[in-house]
Amino acid sequence: xxxxxxxxxxxxxxxxxxxxxxxxxxxxxxxxxxxxxxxxxxxxxxxxxxxxxxxxxxxxxxxxxxxxxxxxxxxxxxxxxxxxxxxxxxxxxxxxxxxxxxxxxxxxxxxxxx
Numbered sequence: 001x002x003x004x005x006x007x008x009x010x011x012x013x014x015x016x017x018x019x020x021x022x023x024x025x026x027x028x029x030x031x032x033x034x035x036x037x038x039x040x041x042x043x044x045x046x047x048x049x050x051x052x053x054x055x056x057x058x059x060x061x062x063x064x065x066x067x068x069x070x071x072x073x074x075x076x077x078x079x080x081x082x083x084x085x086x087x088x089x090x091x092x093x094x095x096x097x098x099x100x101x102x103x104x105x106x107x108x109x110x111x112x113x114x
Contacts, residue, residue, distance in 0.1 A: 011035070019107065022075070025079065030070065033047070046070070069082055079099050080096060081098055091113050092112070093111075
């Protein structure tokens with residue numbers, strides 16, 4: 001990720017590789033709710049709609065659908081492989097396993113929904 005102020009490394013700007021950019025994109029989509037960004041009202045996910053729901057299998061299935069919707073719309077360069085859930089006392093921990101298009105290396109990110 002490019003930071004400001006720009007920090008030079010060996011006299012040039014370090015650019016991230018496409019794996020880290022894809023991970024940043026997934027995090028951005030999962031951390032953004034719909035109607036949160038002005039002029040990009042459809043960017044994001046609907047996970048915030050689940051905050052008042054009981055911690056059960058229906059919640060997990062809805063979260064899986066909402067995550068798949070958001071990633072298919074906003075992260076077209078990734079291929080989601082699996083979405084798993086772990087129940088905790090405070091909510092649900094979500095682990096999303098994916099690969100980049102044209103790459104067979106599996107990557108994952110984790111997010112908590114509480």
